[in-house]
Amino acid sequence: MSFKGEQHPGVQAPTADSQGFRLNHTMLRIKDPEKSLAFYTRVFGMQVMRRLDFEEMGFSLYFLAKLDENEQIPEEKGERTVWTFRQKGLLELTHNWGTESQDDFAYHDGNAQPQGFGHICFSVPDLEAAEAWFDANEVEFVKRSDQGKMKDVVFVKDVDGYWIEVVQADRLTALGD
Structure with a gap:
């Protein structure tokens, strides 16, 4: 493996001490x-x-x-x-x-103020098919793939209100710099 990761301020070379960590x-x-x-x-x-x-x-x-x-x-x-x-x-x-059994019990989703944890992410083979599947299963959308500034990225919520990003990897080649 020749790619050693992008270099940015603060990035340090891994040492042998972290070999095998995942x-x-x-x-x-x-x-x-x-x-x-x-x-x-x-x-x-x-x-x-x-x-x-x-x-x-x-x-x-x-x-x-x-x-x-x-x-x-x-x-x-x-x-x-x-x-x-x-x-x-x-x-x-x-x-x-x-x-x-506690009606008013809820965990902080990380996206309300004060923000902290953001989301988990799933990669899918077909984003439109995934959106249709979510609709068929009454999954709550935060953002659909055709909404907002970041196209081809979906956000849904799980039953506890946690955000889940859903992407189709081959549609993200031009994402970011």
């Missing part, structure tokens, strides 16, 4: 696992790879992935846990028990 997952806190799992498995086709319950602390973790059809996943729970923590691009949904 981004494994991003975590979102969810109010109701049944609703969130239905959304991510149905709308985005993800699968739950592992659920970990922490009874003494009152929460559960759900690790979801969008895998290739020929991917080999271990059946045994311990091996699958190790496999899960070796992957790239997983989504961890964290459910603090009891939040699902």
Whole structure:
């Protein structure tokens, strides 16, 4: 691999100490696992790879992935846990028990003030087909691909109000400088 990354002020060369590091997952806190799992498995086709319950602390973790059809996943729970923590691009949904029964409970989506966390992103093979699929499943849009200054980029919300960017990679060649 000859490309070493873009160079900008503040970028430093990696050292051997970080060799083998990889981004494994991003975590979102969810109010109701049944609703969130239905959304991510149905709308985005993800699968739950592992659920970990922490009874003494009152929460559960759900690790979801969008895998290739020929991917080999271990059946045994311990091996699958190790496999899960070796992957790239997983989504961890964290459910603090009891939040699902609190009518006025909601997490900050990161996009309201004060802003912080912004969004996760899915790449799709056909952006128009994805938008039609979202419409058919009554997914809430923040922005459609033909709206705003950034064309060919869609933003939708999940059931907890988190933003999800949706892109078709081959339509982004002229994006940015």
